[in-house]
Amino acid sequence: MQYDVVVAGAGPTGLMLACELQLAGARTLVVDRLAEPVDFSxxxxxxARTVELLEMRGLATAFLRDAPKLRGGNFASLGVPLQFESFDTLHPYALFVPQVRTEELLTERALELGAQLRRGHALTNLGQDEHGVTVQVEGPDGPYEIDAAYLVGCDGGSSTVRKLLGIDFPGQDPHMFAVIADARFREELPHGEGMGPMRPYGxxxxxxxxxxxxxxxxxxxxxxxxxxxxxxxxxRHAPVTENDVRAALTEVAGSDFGMHDVHWLSRLTDTSRQATRYRDQRVLLAGDACHIHxxxxxxxxxxxxxxxxxxxWKLGAVLAGTAPEGLLDTYESERRPVAAGVLRNTRAQAVLIDPDPRFEGLRELMIELLHVPETNRHLAGLISALDVRYDIPGEHPLTGRRVPDLLLDTSEGSRRLSSYFHEARGLLLALPPDRGQADAITGWKDRVDLVPVHAVRMPGTAPADFTALLIRPDGYVCWAGTPGGGVDGLTEALHTWFGAPTT
Ligand SMILES: Cc1cc2nc3c(=O)[nH]c(=O)nc-3n(C[C@H](O)[C@H](O)[C@H](O)COP(=O)(O)OP(=O)(O)OC[C@H]3O[C@@H](n4cnc5c(N)ncnc54)[C@H](O)[C@@H]3O)c2cc1C
Structure with a gap:
């Protein structure tokens, strides 16, 4: 087969997946039905969590360049900013980066890592058996087929891949029906009343x-x-026109404010759905293809x-033949609940932004709750994804959680933990290093790096209460050693996440 993985869709999900697969050694082809990337965001x-992951792959500098940092997050435009400052992150903000720029940077990186990208090529059909998938594509020169070991549908909310697999996409129909315009306005826009800091006019x-x-x-x-x-x-299928937006503006705000130079027009609803499965044998779904909100x-x-x-990294390990039985299943078991949580909080926000006077009490109560630091922090954790915890066995509070970007004292000087993840490999952080840990990972040295450190520091966090951390390539802790605990459970964790040792 010419490719290990075909990725349908060169949106942010497909492009990042291509980067990760190439890092894992998988030959990846991305096809996108659009001949050119779109010019709107x-x-x-x-x-924050995305910025941390970008940092781990050595990409944050490019994203941070010239990008404004939004210190307060937005929940339902209620006017009370979500506070990120109390989290153990070096990036306690949301970064303002237009999607066009995100896709540009990820495209550059995916190509640099050796992924192939074909624009103007639409996936039209697929077939699969136990050996691989056959993808039918309509390209500029007509239809053709590609064989690959796996296919991942990152083809957005109307995913052709999901529909071809017959995977259900249940959820809630819309109750909000909006039109959007990116445009200039000749008249000054009215300052918003109660729309929150993110929406100063309205x-x-x-x-x-x-x-x-x-x-x-x-x-x-x-x-x-x-x-x-x-x-x-x-x-709902008719393209939005400038007149639609002018009429809506005039009805709601009494004027179209001299709207002109319109760059992008679209519809937006609060439709919210999630795929019942993320995988059908050798075909998987990711991104909007399996959740919209x-x-x-x-x-x-x-x-x-x-x-x-x-x-x-999981699909890469399966292709490399090192993945343990069931590793790929953890993609769905870990990511479906996270998306379900996002659907839940966005459904709640959809009710809160409904100006129906019946919800006024709910809004007022929610504003009060947002002023309570614990509630504010809880919602900030949800929105930023800093609070994601995967269901990984282990008693330590870090198990299943993201590892903060610790400052490490190593024999070569100070280094950030993130700098060890550029190649997306597993890592055993050992503090202080002991013979038992080094011996324990001998059989996994081709997949897991040992990083001995003298001390770890992280501003705003308690001193380390671990002697070692086994960290997956995606930055989540899958085993933590504690003082006096030796290497109990380490070998099992290595088997679970990295497969059988080499002899
Ligand atoms: C108004 C608005 C504002 C938003 N703001 C934010 C925000 O601030 N932050 C945030 O995190 N999210 C935001 N989102 C959501 C975000 O834009 C999407 O979640 C994101 O684009 C999903 O990325 P994706 O790669 O999964 O899918 P998409 O971006 O939809 O990409 C899918 C790609 O697949 C291609 N494709 C489709 N069918 C085929 C096929 N058959 N064959 C080949 N290629 C195909 C498409 O051309 C497209 O390039 C916003 C969305 C909207 C509408």
Whole structure:
């Protein structure tokens, strides 16, 4: 076979997955039905956990360059910023990076790592047996087939791959029906009432159950959204026109504010669905292909990106023949609950942004709760994905959690832990190193690096209460050694996550 993996879709999920697969040694082909990348950005926000993962792959500098940092997060535009400062992260903010830029940087990286990318090539059908998949593609020169060991559908919310597999996509139908325009306005936009710091301009119409909200995308250009609740579109498939947006603006805000130079028009609803399965034998789903929801709090791109980072090393290990039985199943068992959590919080936000006067009490109560530091922190953890905990056996509080970007005192000087993950390999952090740990990983040296350190430091965190951490390539702790505990459980964890040892 010419390729190990075909990835359908060169959105952020497919591109990041291609990077991860190439790092794991898998020959990857990405096909995207669009001949050119789009020139508008759906997503604008990259959250702390995504920035941490970018840092681990040596990509954060490019993303951070010139990108404004938003110190407070947004929950349901309630006007009380989510605080990220109390988390043990070096990136306590959301980064303002237009999706176009994210895709540009990930494309560059995927190609640099050797992935192939074919634009203007749409996946139209697929077949599979126990040996591999056959992907049918419609390219500029007509239809053709590609054989590969695996296919991953990263082809967005209307995923052809998901539909071809017959995987159900149940959820909630919309109750919010909005139109969006990225445009310039000749008149000054009205300052928003109660729309929160992320939406400084707008008009709230409790009587119409509608609102208009806008924020600047770049100097002079605004993203304007006009939302109506329980008022379905006349024709949801019809392309949005400038006149649709003008009419909606005039109805809700009394003027179209001289809208002109329109760059992007779209519809937006709070439809929320999740695939019942993420895998059918040799075909998997990731990103919007397996979960869609209201983009409240800016989570969808981040969720897909983190699906890709969870799946990449596992699929790479299966292809390399080192993966233990069932490793690939942990992709779905770990990532489906995380997406279900995002669906839950965005559904809650969809109710909170509905200006129906019946929800006023709920909004007021929620505002009060957002002022309670513990509640604020809880929601900030959800939105930023810093609180993700996978179901990994072990008593230590770090087990199953992301490892913070510790500052390590090594014999070569100070180094950040993230700098050891550029190649996406497993890592045993040993503090202080002992013979038992070194011996324990001998059979896994081709997959797991031993990093002996004298001390670890992380501003704002308690001193380390571990003697060693086994960390997966995606930065989650899968075993923690404790003082006096020796290497109990380490060999089992190595088997579970990295397969059988080489002899
Ligand atoms: C208005 C708006 C604002 C948003 N803001 C944020 C935000 O601030 N932060 C955030 O995290 N998320 C945000 N999101 C969500 C985010 O944009 C999506 O979650 C993200 O684009 C999903 O990425 P993806 O790669 O999974 O899918 P997509 O970006 O949809 O990419 C899918 C790709 O697959 C290709 N494709 C489709 N069918 C085929 C086929 N048959 N063959 C080959 N290729 C195919 C498409 O051309 C496309 O390039 C927002 C969304 C909207 C609508």
């Amino acid at each position: 759906k997503a604008l926000g990259v959250h 008009v709230m119409r409790h009587d119409l159950r509608a609102w208009f909200a806008a924020f600047p995308l770049e100097p002079g250009i605004f993203r304007a959204t006009v939302a109506f609740f329980d008022r379905p579109y006349a024709d 209201l983009p409240a709090g800016g989570q969808g791109l981040n969720l897909g990106f983190q699906d890709a980072v969870n799946l990449g």
